[in-house]
Amino acid sequence: MEKLKIGISSCLLGNKVRYDGNHKFDHFITETLGRIFQYVPFCPEVGSGLPIPRETMHLVGDPSFPHLLTTRTQIDLTERLIRYTETTLNSISSENLSGFIFKSKSPSCGLFDTLVITTPNDGTVKRGTGLFAAAFTKKFPFIPVTDEKQLQDLPLREKFIEQVFAFSKCQDLKQ
Numbered sequence: 286m287e288k289l290k291i292g293i294s295s296c297l298l299g300n301k302v303r304y305d306g307n308h309k310f311d312h313f314i315t316e317t318l319g320r321i322f323q324y325v326p327f328c329p330e331v332g333s334g335l336p337i338p339r340e341t342m343h344l345v346g347d348p349s350f351p352h353l354l355t356t357r358t359q360i361d362l363t364e365r366l367i368r369y370t371e372t373t374l375n376s377i378s379s380e381n382l383s384g385f386i387f388k389s390k391s392p393s394c395g396l397f398d399t400l401v402i403t404t405p406n407d408g409t410v411k412r413g414t415g416l417f418a419a420a421f422t423k424k425f426p427f428i429p430v431t432d433e434k435q436l437q438d439l440p441l442r443e444k445f446i447e448q449v450f451a452f453s454k455c456q457d458l459k460q
């Protein structure tokens with residue numbers, strides 16, 4: 286059986302692209318799901334030209350349109366990330382992805398649970414979506430998405446896999 290193509294946050298495959306020069310290798314995703322999925326890795330931060338290692342960053346402002354700032358030096362990286370994201374998402378269309386697995390909590394890749402500092406003065410935070418993940422789900426609303434935390438939950442894992450196969454089948458039928 287031909288493997289289905291799935292986009293993935295690169296660090297989950299063990300690639301050392303994180304801010305601290307490390308990775309977030311996920312054995313289940315890479316080895317077990319890797320038997321049915323062919324992964325196409327993306328790291329928006331490195332892809333946008335940021336070095337490894339690099340300063341940590343976080344989201345600040347309105348959770349619907351947050352800014353990406355470095356934590357200590359407060360450099361605004363929003364434009365840089367958005368430029369990379371727009372170019373990448375335009376070319377992703379030709380990859381025929383049937384799903385995407387994001388890294389949770391990341392200011393670039395987090396799907397549901399990235400902290401957004403809404404009021405810097407008193408440190409109030411809300412939960413939001415990383416810049417790359419937000420742009421991806423907006424551009425491709427029908428491609429199934431999940432993160433490595435949801436995949437630890439059996440019902441959510443099964444739901445994602447079913448959605449991926451159903452989406453792939455629909456794409457085949459369209460063609």
Ligand code: SF4
Binds near residue numbers: 297329330391394
């Ligand atoms: S979470 Fe996303 S941006 Fe951060 S290191 Fe992993 S792939 Fe790169």
